[in-house]
Amino acid sequence: MIQLGDALPAITLAEYSEVEGEGCSLGPNPVDVAQAAVGKTLAVFAVPGAFTPTCSAQHVPSFVERVDAFKAAGVDEIWCLSVNDPFVMGAWARDQKTMGKIRMLADGDAAFAKATGLTLDLTGKGLGLRSNRYSMLVKDGKVVTLNVEAPGKHEVSDGATLLAQVQG
Template identity: 75%
Template sequence: MIKVGDTIPHTTLMEYSEVEGEGCSIGPNAVDVAKAAAGKTIAVFALPGAFTPTCSAKHVPGYVEKFDKFKAAGVDEIWCVSVNDAFVMGAWARDQKANGKVRMLADGSAEFTKETGLSLDLTARGMGLRSNRYSMLIKDGKVVTLNIEGPGKFEVSDADTMLGQLNA
């Protein structure tokens, strides 16, 4: 399992872009995790699934609402990672009004999730392999903080906890 001090996995996530700009075409675009994180401070949070109750009502809204506080604390980008496809993540970004604040990154084949060792088997619930709920702060590709939730919990991966760690 990934831990503080480790380098984030060198995998590719997918991002749906609503509009063309800055070299991105409309539609799903590959995001090379290592390149995208190089030289940046990134608050990453991952969750089991788009449009799921806790994720939609609490997890994503906290990061969207506190975007300016994250920027003021020195965070360059906020990433939300979920084992969903880029089209679902794009629709969820619209629903959550996350565009321009939180990058909704799809881990469709769970490669990033498997490489972090933070997968969650929800086959019994009809959801298959998903990501555990967690947050981590990454600086120049290295994990600085890591907050992993217990089963069914939402206590340590929220925006307020991450901000507290940033401002400590």
């Protein structure tokens, strides 16, 4: 499993964009994780799936409602990762009203989840291999704080907990 001080894996994720800008065309665009993290402070959190009950009702909203506080604490961007395709993540971004607040990044084949060792096997529930629920603070591509949830829990990876650690 990824540890404090480790660099984020050199993986390419995908982000669905509804508006052209900053080198992004409409539709899915590649996001080189290592390049996108250089020189930035990131609040990163991952969820098992878009549109799932806890993820939609609690996890994403806990970050959306604290966007300004994260920015004030020096966080450049907030990333939400999920093992879904970029079209689903784009639709979920619309549903959660995250545009301009949180980057909704698709880890379509679970490459990021596998590379970090933060996978969750939900095959028995019909969801296949997913990402575990977690949050992390990343500075210049390196993990500074990591909060990994126990299976089925949402207690330590929420926006309030990570914000308190950032403000620390």
